[in-house]
Amino acid sequence: MPRIARAQAEQALDERKDQIKRAALKVFAEKGLAGTKMSIIAEEAGISQGLSYRYFESKDEIFTLLVEEAIEESQNAIRNIQQLPGSPLEQLRTFTLQLLDENHKHYFLLVQQAQKSEGVPRRAKEAIERYSPQETIELLIPIFVRGQQEGQFAEGDPYRRLILFLSVVTGLMLQDAKAIGADWTQEVDRLLNILTK
Amino acid sequence: MPRIARAQAEQALDERKDQIKRAALKVFAEKGLAGTKMSIIAEEAGISQGLSYRYFESKDEIFTLLVEEAIEESQNAIRNIQQLPGSPLEQLRTFTLQLLDENHKHYFLLVQQAQKSEGVPRRAKEAIERYSPQETIELLIPIFVRGQQEGQFAEGDPYRRLILFLSVVTGLMLQDAKAIGADWTQEVDRLLNILTK
């Protein structure tokens, strides 16, 4: 095989691998590990039952891989928020909108699922324990406190406020509220009223 | 058997039946129909594996029964809100707090679960179709509109606002946010900021 063709072929394989991963992410996020059948992942990816096994060892492997990716993504997003321009409120707004876009949403829900489910593969469990979403809140607290000092956010226990806020955002994701449509901007602004004065 | 003893015996049976139903409700609400094992219900009720079958035909029967009860309860709660004293805001506040108490919460989540799950028994499905939670929103709309006219609630599409609000409340239930504790009053007041000016 010529050099060029080989490179193309490799890329094709990578793309297919990605396609399967994306499909799996969506389904896992919606239904959890136990609730997800390999056949549904295949269907979602538009391929046949068996094909996933040319690209991955097992269902557990895909799941674990995705959880690890999800956590990496989550860490990035959180690190990012610190650098974001604007007031604390604007920072949180951007962060929330980002959390709600398709890709991040699925990652976020995946981790949620992985946390409460039984029978999660060891490595996935470890990844989650290494980076608990507790940490998400802890990293948001300084921003919130700054907002309080600047008089933009309401008084009260930051931890409790942020738990409430994140619960609410998670709830929205779960509802998948198709009724709302793709543009969450309006909703997020309303949601932020939970935190502001 | 004397009259009295027989009556006592019957009552004992009813109580056990109730005990099983309560346990089942809790587990079904948390894990859905497919995710719930009869053995877990038994454990939750503090009885042995097989005993539920002296009181109920099958898992499906329990599930269906509970869904039917849940819908009845839901209808009552909604009818109630109309009679509630106070401003629209106060009405909604009371309604929401009621929704969040242990019992109603489980009923509400059960219906949620039943809606999205596959393989729901026919009769349960029918009960749900007969009374969709769409209806919940439609019954809340007049209250919300009145609140808008009185200047207490924010402008905007009532349907969309209420969808958001209910999604958020549902999300809270799902999170079960133990971190928050039993008293939701504070949180509900914050949540209502989503609707008010």
Add this chain to the structure above:
DNA sequence: CATATTAAATGAATGAGTCATTCAATGAAT
């Protein structure tokens, strides 16, 4: 009180069903 009768409760065993995984066969690409 002792004992017979009836009903409640247990938990191990069954077996029907589900679903991850495999693989022989097919198709496409080079």
Add this chain to the structure above:
DNA sequence: ATTCATTGAATGACTCATTCATTTAATATG
């Protein structure tokens, strides 16, 4: 013609609702 991706039916391990022989408790009878 050869190589490799893809299919989808078949396998078999596993799960779990349901059953039922056995134990335990309650109640009646003498």
